[in-house]
Amino acid sequence: MRLRLGPLQPERLIRKMLPRGLFGRSLLIVLVPMVVLQGVALQIFYGSHLDELSRRLAGAVAGEIGFMIDQIDRDPTRRTLVLQEADKHFTFRTVYLKNETLRHLPPPDAPGPVDTDLARALAQDVHRPFNVAWHTHPGILRVNIQMADGVMSVDVPRKRLFIGTLYIFLVWLIGSAVLLAALAALFLRTQVRGIRRLAEAAENFGMGRDHGPIRPEGAIEVRRAATAFNRMRERLRRFVSQRTTMLAGVSHDLRTPLTRLRLALAMQPSITPEDLQDMESDIADMERLIGIYLSFARGEGAEQALPTDLPDLLDDICATARRTGATINLSVADELTVTLRPEATRRAFTNLIDNARRHATQIWVSATRIGGSVQILIDDNGPGIPEQKRETLLKPFESDHPGGTGLGLSIARDIIIAHGGSILLLDRPGGGLRVVVELPG
Known part of the structure; x- marks a missing residue:
């Protein structure tokens, strides 16, 4: 048996996931475009500008290490001098381990494209087996290159490969998003509060809990709705009061002739007591029915x-x-x-x-x-x-x-x-x- 998903099911799923309240939906309308915009900005910065800078910085470090290797290969007797001059001008700290063999290290886990860019640049400039240790010392990465008679270990400061503007950009991106979300939530809460109070006042008034007029607040449209509700409330109260007064007059006008009829019947000597009792019973029924009709028409609008x-x-x-x-x-x-x-x-x-x-x-x-x-x-x-x-x-x-x-x-x-x-x-x-x-x- 096959179950077919209706064409509206994705739409229903999205509708079910959306907030139901006006506050949540309004906040979503503000936050979604902002998050999308910042995501696009981050992708542009991270995918183009940061990649280009990473390739250039990694290429510079790899080129300097390759220069050191070329100088040592040309004149192995000047190896110590080359290492000293490189450490002085390139801010490296180099150690030459004679008769050592390059050890296998786990794959790098540096953030971003830095590890890939450095490995690619070293493979292009060094032409020797190498590995990179990213967590040997804080703030330093170690590049180990297999030489003819040992291993040359070069400690490179991490700041040579990373730029501080990346973290500043991320802090600005996240901080601005949080700040804008807080301001939007504060502003929208004020707007929604006026609508919520209007709904509560209308509900209470409809259930007979009249707490008086509400104070208009929020946007101009919400203030107009609150003012219109106050006017409607006053008109309804006036209508109920006028109708109650009118019905009270109708009750008085109807009961007066009934009372006169009862007195007239009581004063007629030719009517037997049984007939009088039946007539009085009919009048009582009429009064009861009038009372019921008036109660139905009057309602209970005046009671709190x-x-x-x-x-x-x-x-x-x-x-x-x-x-x-x-x-x-x-x-x-x-x-x-x-x-x-x-x-x-x-x-x-x-x-x-x-x-x-x-x-x-x-x-x-x-x-x-x-x-x-x-x-x-x-x-x-x-x-x-x-x-x-x-x-x-x-x-x-x-x-x-x-x-x-x-x-x-x-x-x-x-x-x-x-x-x-x-x-x-x-x-x-x-x-x-x-x-x-x-x-x-």
Whole structure:
């Protein structure tokens, strides 16, 4: 069986290796061209200029050694004088070992092309067997040449073959790269910090954690985005305030005629007590429905998120449900403090438990911390909800219960999503419905 690699796999691999954050990608955009440029400069210097200098320096040393050998070959009696004059003028230190034989040495390991250039130049100028010892003494390399009656050992200062500008160039290359990388990182961190604060402010504002306007900082585009966010935040706050005020007026206007109707019914003697009771029940249902509709329309935008003890909140909600006849088993881990809007969260879980109470005789509520979030499970032993209807029942005005408004689950979902969480309707193991709620921990 053959596995074919898709044409996009190299691109996916590169994308996977790239940094995901804006800071890392921006720094990469700055550093990659700089490293490539310095690599090209190093290659030009090392591959042309340094090679040429190395060949010339090695040729000079080899030529001087070859000159010494030629002078000794012409008049062997002047060997001592030739060695003394060469040491004086060429800065060599030469020793002639009579009756010695050239020994085999390991291959040279000098940095760069120096060893190759020196060996090539010596082979061209000496015409005798030789070897080079690079690490006999610090700062010195030893050239051993096989002569007719012994071995001539020439100590050559290393500075004759190396140039100091190489190290200066390398230090400048590496130092400038480190300095530019540090400056780029410092500058980019300042720019990215403004974007990060803007993202955090938008996330917190969307989850009801309004920490006030943010201070614009960074590049002019980032400052514009921060200023636009502050204006948007102010407009949304004003909109929520105006809508809340309007809904409060609607609530007052709707309840006033209902109150007058109730008083009028109470003052009618011809109405039987049973009819009066039915009418008052209808009015109470109307008031309840109006309250539910207003709660759905009003939302919880004015409430601020606070660190809340989730076990205490769930215990209070379950205790209230038990007073209405529900059978609830609560199991919550200790020390579950979550930042949320308490009253909105209370309404969401009250709606979920009321929905379970209408369809089941037994309810189980549990909460645990999983990673960076808190998971709340609400299980019941009712008939459950078919999978194809679960998403529909989370929408407004969708209900499978006679007399229901279809807003309970929708209000709960909106509140949970506003906290940055999620809600799922699943089958409970053993039968019934399981509601899974996850909130940021």
